[in-house]
Amino acid sequence: MFEPKTKDPFALFAAWFADAEASESKDPNAMTVATADAAGRPSARILLLKEVDERGFVFYTNFESRKGAELTVNPFAALCFHWKASGRQVRVEGPTLRVSDADADEYFRSRARLSQIGAWASQQSRPLADRDALMAMVSRYEAEYADREIPRPPYWTGTRVVPLHIEFWQDGDFRLHDRFVFSRARESDAWTVTRLSP
Numbered sequence: 207m208f209e210p211k212t213k214d215p216f217a218l219f220a221a222w223f224a225d226a227e228a229s230e231s232k233d234p235n236a237m238t239v240a241t242a243d244a245a246g247r248p249s250a251r252i253l254l255l256k257e258v259d260e261r262g263f264v265f266y267t268n269f270e271s272r273k274g275a276e277l278t279v280n281p282f283a284a285l286c287f288h289w290k291a292s293g294r295q296v297r298v299e300g301p302t303l304r305v306s307d308a309d310a311d312e313y314f315r316s317r318a319r320l321s322q323i324g325a326w327a328s329q330q331s332r333p334l335a336d337r338d339a340l341m342a343m344v345s346r347y348e349a350e351y352a353d354r355e356i357p358r359p360p361y362w363t364g365t366r367v368v369p370l371h372i373e374f375w376q377d378g379d380f381r382l383h384d385r386f387v388f389s390r391a392r393e394s395d396a397w398t399v400t401r402l403s404p
Contacts, residue, residue, distance in 0.1 A: 208376035208384040213397055215372040215388035216260050222294055222374070223258075229291040238286040239265060241276040249276065255287075256313065262366040263298055264305060266313060270361045271330035277302055283367050293377030298369045305364035314358035322356040323347045368393055378404065 212218055226234035235255040242248045249272060257264035263285055267274055277283065285298040304310075314322065327343035334340055347356075370391070376384040383404035388397045 207378075208374075208386075210374065210386050210399060213388075213399060215369070215374075215397060216258070218374060218388075219258065219296060219372065222289070222292075222296060223287075225292055226287075226289040226294070230289055231291075234289065236287075237263075237265075238288075239273065240284040240286075241273050242280050242282070243276050244279040246280075249273070255285075256364070262300070262303075262368040264364050264366045266310070266362070266364045268325065268328070268330040268359075268362050270332075273331075274361070277365060283365070285367060295373075295375040297373040297375070298367055298371070300368045300370040303366045303368060305366055307363075310363040311358050313364060314362070315355075319356065320344075323351070325359050325362045326356070373402070 210218055223234065233254065236252055237255055238250050239253045240248055240250040251273065253265045253267070255263055256266055269275075269278065281302045282300065283302050285296075287294075287296045289295070314325070317325075323344055326347045327340065370393075371387055371389045373385060373387040378384055381404060385402040385404060387400050387402055389400065390397050
């Protein structure tokens with residue numbers, strides 16, 4: 207049986223994430239990211255969490271992609287972490303903000319050089335004739351930046367999901383799960399904690 211011992215969801219997330227890093231064989235920071243377009247039609251994909259603190263959960267993307275376009279017209283997102291080994295899920299919902307240029311530049315510099323090239327070469331989410339066309343773009347940018355630092359593309363940056371709801375789900379026998387949601391109306395408000403039926 208799970209019962210939260212803190213009223214700070216970020217502290218609880220940090221503890222669960224540490225457990226996931228110890229028990230999950232690969233990518234404990236993998237999460238489903240759901241966005242919606244201006245008409246409310248949702249889409250979802252798996253991304254990697256790159257940073258989390260009391261300000262929120264950060265991932266990086268090409269803002270000319272489908273998800274980037276959706277975040278621009280409808281700046282809200284939902285995240286879902288699923289850690290099968292520990293039988294846990296965490297769901298996060300809230301508005302989104304772009305990270306500062308300084309933070310995006312710092313993270314971009316930390317990426318592998320070929321990943322940096324890929325950010326320039328890929329017109330993410332748009333039609334592609336074939337893989338040869340993609341690799342030709344990779345070769346083009348490898349040549350262009352052969353002898354210098356690769357700058358961050360202006361359309362490539364980070365998104366911070368500022369949580370208003372964080373739900374912790376612990377698997378239970380016979381589907382009698384333990385679910386607790388931390389919620390607040392605004393970022394400046396105190397968290398309230400509510401147990402939910404499984």
